[in-house]
Amino acid sequence: MEELSGKDKQLIRDSWEKLGKNKVPHGIVMFTRLFELDPALLSLFSYKTKCGAVPDCLSSPEFLDHVTKVMVVIDAAVNHLDDLHSLEDFLLNLGKKHHAVGVKTQSFAVVGEALLHMLQCSLGASYTTALRQAWLNMYSVVVSAMTRGWAKNGEHKSN
Ligand code: HEM
Numbered sequence: 001m002e003e004l005s006g007k008d009k010q011l012i013r014d015s016w017e018k019l020g021k022n023k024v025p026h027g028i029v030m031f032t033r034l035f036e037l038d039p040a041l042l043s044l045f046s047y048k049t050k051c052g053a054v055p056d057c058l059s060s061p062e063f064l065d066h067v068t069k070v071m072v073v074i075d076a077a078v079n080h081l082d083d084l085h086s087l088e089d090f091l092l093n094l095g096k097k098h099h100a101v102g103v104k105t106q107s108f109a110v111v112g113e114a115l116l117h118m119l120q121c122s123l124g125a126s127y128t129t130a131l132r133q134a135w136l137n138m139y140s141v142v143v144s145a146m147t148r149g150w151a152k153n154g155e156h157k158s159n
Pocket residue numbers: 041044045046062065066069070073074094097098101103107108111142
């Protein structure tokens with residue numbers, strides 16, 4: 001896995017801390033943006049409570065649970081910036097699981113756009129070009145591992 005610069009790590013840690021302890025409301029902003037960017041993703045959240053429309057989805061406990069899970073993964077990445085490789089196995093497996101539930105790898109990039117949108121909304125003037133790039137660098141490490149796991153699941157399925 002790639003190395004992030006010291007400056008990248010500092011920008012990421014400081015900005016993540018600025019969002020406060022409860023990250024779920026930020027996760028909701030992120031997913032609201034995700035569904036604006038690609039409404040078809042709603043259909044992948046087929047829980048007991050139907051995610052037919054965005055408000056139904058956002059009020060479904062299972063969906064909010066997924067929002068929490070995503071924020072926990074981002075939190076883990078922020079807490080392991082010095083040794084992101086230690087998350088490799090977890091992220092490979094996460095990629096496999098997303099292959100199994102029908103998520104396409106292109107959608108991980110849309111989640112990245114939604115993440116940046118949420119950071120911009122939450123951080124206001126502290127959202128700089130350098131900060132955006134630092135987050136992109138970290139997110140691309142996460143997505144690269146998830147994508148490798150996703151592809152492995154695909155190979156396994158076609159064997
Ligand atoms: C378009 C993007 C995505 C879609 C449609 C999606 C959908 C799903 C679905 C349907 C599940 C299984 C049910 C559930 O646990 O709620 C799941 C599990 C999960 N997702 Fe996502 N997901 C997306 C992106 C992400 C991303 C970017 C992350 C983290 C960075 C993530 C983290 C997780 C975790 C931690 C689980 C639980 C895996 C387990 O059971 O061990 N998801 N996702």
